[in-house]
Amino acid sequence: MPNNAMTMIRQRVSWLLVAGVVALIFVSYGATPAVTTALLASTVRQSTPLVLGALSGIFCERSGVINIAIEGMMLMGAFVGFLANVYTGNLLVAVLAAVLMGAFMGLAHAFMSITLKMDQIISGTVLNILALELTGFFYQQGLTTQGKLTPVRIPVLADIPLIGPVLFDNPPITYLSLVLVVVVHILLFRTVWGLRTRAVGEHPKAADTVGIDVIRMRYINVIIGGMIAGLAGGYLTLEAVGSFERAMTNGRGFVALAVMIFGKWTPLGAWGAALLFGFANALQTQFQFLGISTIPHQFVGMLPYLLTIVVLAGFVGRARPPAAIGQPYEKE
Amino acid sequence: MRAEVVLEVRNITKSFPGVVANDNVSLTLHRGEVLALLGENGAGKSTLMNIIYGLYHPDSGEIIVKGEKVQLGSPREAIEHGIGMVHQHFMLVPVMSVVENVMLGIESTQGPFLDKRAAAEQIRQISEQYGLKVDPYAIVEDLPVGVRQRVEIIKTLYREADILILDEPTAVLTPQEVEELFEIIEALTAQGKSVIFISHKLKEVLRIADRITVLRRGKVVGTVRPEETDEQQLAEMMVGRSVLLRVEKPPREPGMPVLEVDDLWVRDETGHMAVRGVSFRLYAGEILGIAGVQGNGQTELVKALSGLKHAEKGHIRIAGQPVTNLAPRAFYELGLGHVPEDRQHDGLILSLPIKDNIILNTYYKQPYSENMVLKHDVIAETAKRLVEEFDVRTPGIDTRAGALSGGNQQKVIIAREFSRPIRLLYAVQPTRGLDVGSIEYIHRRLVEKRNEGAAVLLVSTELEEILALSDRVAVMYEGQIMDILPVDEATIERLGLLMAGVRDATRTAQTTN
Numbered sequence: 140m141p142n143n144a145m146t147m148i149r150q151r152v153s154w155l156l157v158a159g160v161v162a163l164i165f166v167s168y169g170a171t172p173a174v175t176t177a178l179l180a181s182t183v184r185q186s187t188p189l190v191l192g193a194l195s196g197i198f199c200e201r202s203g204v205i206n207i208a209i210e211g212m213m214l215m216g217a218f219v220g221f222l223a224n225v226y227t228g229n230l231l232v233a234v235l236a237a238v239l240m241g242a243f244m245g246l247a248h249a250f251m252s253i254t255l256k257m258d259q260i261i262s263g264t265v266l267n268i269l270a271l272e273l274t275g276f277f278y279q280q281g282l283t284t285q286g287k288l289t290p291v292r293i294p295v296l297a298d299i300p301l302i303g304p305v306l307f308d309n310p311p312i313t314y315l316s317l318v319l320v321v322v323v324h325i326l327l328f329r330t331v332w333g334l335r336t337r338a339v340g341e342h343p344k345a346a347d348t349v350g351i352d353v354i355r356m357r358y359i360n361v362i363i364g365g366m367i368a369g370l371a372g373g374y375l376t377l378e379a380v381g382s383f384e385r386a387m388t389n390g391r392g393f394v395a396l397a398v399m400i401f402g403k404w405t406p407l408g409a410w411g412a413a414l415l416f417g418f419a420n421a422l423q424t425q426f427q428f429l430g431i432s433t434i435p436h437q438f439v440g441m442l443p444y445l446l447t448i449v450v451l452a453g454f455v456g457r458a459r460p461p462a463a464i465g466q467p468y469e470k471e
Numbered sequence: 472m473r474a475e476v477v478l479e480v481r482n483i484t485k486s487f488p489g490v491v492a493n494d495n496v497s498l499t500l501h502r503g504e505v506l507a508l509l510g511e512n513g514a515g516k517s518t519l520m521n522i523i524y525g526l527y528h529p530d531s532g533e534i535i536v537k538g539e540k541v542q543l544g545s546p547r548e549a550i551e552h553g554i555g556m557v558h559q560h561f562m563l564v565p566v567m568s569v570v571e572n573v574m575l576g577i578e579s580t581q582g583p584f585l586d587k588r589a590a591a592e593q594i595r596q597i598s599e600q601y602g603l604k605v606d607p608y609a610i611v612e613d614l615p616v617g618v619r620q621r622v623e624i625i626k627t628l629y630r631e632a633d634i635l636i637l638d639e640p641t642a643v644l645t646p647q648e649v650e651e652l653f654e655i656i657e658a659l660t661a662q663g664k665s666v667i668f669i670s671h672k673l674k675e676v677l678r679i680a681d682r683i684t685v686l687r688r689g690k691v692v693g694t695v696r697p698e699e700t701d702e703q704q705l706a707e708m709m710v711g712r713s714v715l716l717r718v719e720k721p722p723r724e725p726g727m728p729v730l731e732v733d734d735l736w737v738r739d740e741t742g743h744m745a746v747r748g749v750s751f752r753l754y755a756g757e758i759l760g761i762a763g764v765q766g767n768g769q770t771e772l773v774k775a776l777s778g779l780k781h782a783e784k785g786h787i788r789i790a791g792q793p794v795t796n797l798a799p800r801a802f803y804e805l806g807l808g809h810v811p812e813d814r815q816h817d818g819l820i821l822s823l824p825i826k827d828n829i830i831l832n833t834y835y836k837q838p839y840s841e842n843m844v845l846k847h848d849v850i851a852e853t854a855k856r857l858v859e860e861f862d863v864r865t866p867g868i869d870t871r872a873g874a875l876s877g878g879n880q881q882k883v884i885i886a887r888e889f890s891r892p893i894r895l896l897y898a899v900q901p902t903r904g905l906d907v908g909s910i911e912y913i914h915r916r917l918v919e920k921r922n923e924g925a926a927v928l929l930v931s932t933e934l935e936e937i938l939a940l941s942d943r944v945a946v947m948y949e950g951q952i953m954d955i956l957p958v959d960e961a962t963i964e965r966l967g968l969l970m971a972g973v974r975d976a977t978r979t980a981q982t983t984n
Binding site: 325329330331334335337338341342344345346347348349350351459462 | 546571572585
């Protein structure tokens with residue numbers, strides 16, 4: 140009973156929060172329409188790699204495999220996508236290359252943690268270091284690309300004030316990330332695949348006794364997770380920046396992990412969390428843009444990371460990870 | 472036999488490295504009957520069932536289901552042949568709903584989506600047909616253990632099983648829940664299902680089975696009907712020699728209070744309050760049994776009473792000395808002996824030899840050490856003597872504790888604890904997982920200690936054990952002591968109600984009596 144009361148209170152508080160944020164946006168839009176629109180549009184774009192990274196984590200962890208290699212998977216995807224863009228000049232091919240690279244990284248992680256039964260944290264760390272060093276080693280300065288993915292205006296919808304420019308005037312991967320949030324949420328909670336994935340992540344032996352192939356489920360989910368992380372990397376080099384820099388993921392993979400936990404391993408939750416972090420990032424950029432110089436920019440730059448700590452330490456409550464997470468499955 | 476044979480196991484042999492788990496085992500199961508499979512731990516019951524359920528592959532022998540010889544390579548194939556198994560450790564995902572758990576693996580769908588409504592409807596039908604009450608949309612972890620077991624049974628029926636294997640199904644249930652389970656089993660067999668009921672509890676087997684097949688050391692000893700046998704005979708078939716089921720003990724001569732506990736509160740690992748205001752007195756020369764379904768605070772209570780867990784509130788005194796939240800050594804110095812619940816984790820260091828395990832709580836004292844140096848010759852001598860005296864079956868005192876059987880591990884602990892001068896003894900699940908011979912031995916030793924004037928706290932989830940040994944019985948439910956009864960007033964029914972948290976009904980029963 141007290142548990143139910145607590146969830147009731149929590150739900151009410153969250154709805155109040157959402158209502159408050161919406162009200163705040165309207166007030167702010169009334170006062171400074173241009174700044175507000177820019178800030179929110181920037182929030183959506185900043186949150187894209189985080190949401191994708193978190194979805195990658197959700198696929199892996201819901202099936203019982205810890206993925207701290209999101210960072211490395213993103214970085215490799217970013218790099219290979221960039222190279223493909225440089226050498227083919229075809230952005231679609233480049234995005235596919237990034238996704239494929241992510242799939243390979245996922246396969247590597249799956250092999251180490253599922254087949255070799257390595258400690259999954261170690262396996263993930265290995266991949267992170269590998270990605271950092273490989274991309275650093277092979278990257279040459281001076282490579283240039285013909286372009287990057289550009290915003291596609293959706294007619295009519297894009298003309299709605301505030302919502303239009305924020306949601307319906309974005310480049311393709313940003314749209315795709317929004318679609319994926321909904322699709323993965325439905326996949327996870329409404330389909331056979333999702334039910335089996337969750338069962339495998341919670342109680343693999345129970346899944347095994349009703350004839351579900353635990354190893355196969357985990358492999359496929361980890362590879363899909365890798366693909367989505369690769370896409371997140373592709374977003375950075377093919378949509379956001381248009382070029383590659385050493386270590387350009389800059390901790391986003393780890394923030395994505397925090398986003399996933401903050402969102403309690405659900406895609407919609409992760410989306411909300413990613414928007415929050417995206418907003419912190421956008422605010423930071425906006426501050427620097429507007430030349431608010433009373434606060435040193437290093438401190439402003441800390442905002443998203445500070446938020447990570449505060450949110451994870453204080454507001455998540457008891458987030459419960461999938462029960463079998465981190466444990467390799469062994470038949471007797 | 473009157474009814475059709477639905478399952479026949481012929482000459483199954485299965486060996487694991489070093490042991491023959493099943494040696495030429497045969498049995499038959501008829502439609503609509505309950506066949507009990509009785510045997511001690513390690514007799515080969517689980518191996519046999521895992522073979523029938525497709526988890527293990529036999530070295531030789533054959534399985535015939537409804538007249539057809541089958542190869543069962545996986546649980547999925549067993550399920551296809553109508554075999555369902557309710558595992559001892561439930562195969563349910565706690566955070567999912569009943570309907571999700573039941574449909575898992577054979578999901579009903581509508582287009583690409585799960586059709587939970589259709590599955591829930593089917594669950595309701597099964598519930599009504601066999602009297603298995605359960606809410607399809609309840610989350611499994613919110614359900615009591617007895618209901619979870621029903622969900623497991625529904626899972627097998629949902630897969631249209633007509634041969635149900637129940638592996639030690641009563642181990643986790645209160646007596647009332649056991650009775651409910653038996654009613655369900657009767658409903659199942661009345662409608663043509665066949666049940667294999669695995670157990671080592673003689674009374675239950677005699678109550679529910681139509682026939683009883685006894686296994687010992689991987690072999691079938693015999694098959695009997697309950698009306699032509701009794702507990703004594705079954706125990707002898709199980710163990711292979713005559714067994715003393717009753718423990719003789721002289722009337723209790725209560726002495727001074729040795730352990731005094733007042734309003735004790737203790738948290739569990741997750742921070743929840745697991746012990747909520749427990750108070751009792753334990754007197755010299757008595758055994759106080761603490762009964763209760765597992766997980767009602769017994770573990771945390773004993774840990775706080777031995778200094779292994781912090782008490783949030785309350786007082787503990789041993790022989791009049793306050794010891795609340797002191798280090799474990801303070802407890803031991805005052806004469807506490809502790810046979811812990813998890814013997815492999817808390818009772819022994821498995822990687823150390825027997826001789827080192829024997830001195831784990833006395834190593835720093837004379838005569839085992841002097842000037843901070845261990846005296847190995849004295850230790851070895853003591854270890855040899857104790858191994859002999861407590862009948863530990865081992866190649867030698869240098870054998871690792873981890874290499875011993877469960878019963879012998881427990882004997883090492885008992886040797887260590889009982890060879891010190893103790894006035895207070897905690898025995899937590901002292902016979903769990905042990906064979907009848909070891910159980911008999913340990914029970915005798917516990918009563919001996921009591922007769923010598925020690926105060927004994929016996930924590931067990933086995934009511935039989937509690938009733939056989941205790942002078943008084945306390946029942947724990949959700950962190951509280953529901954009541955403390957003298958053993959001659961503690962009937963199974965009364966204890967069962969208390970274990971289920973029903974205090975008022977007991978009171979009324981008392982007044983009407």
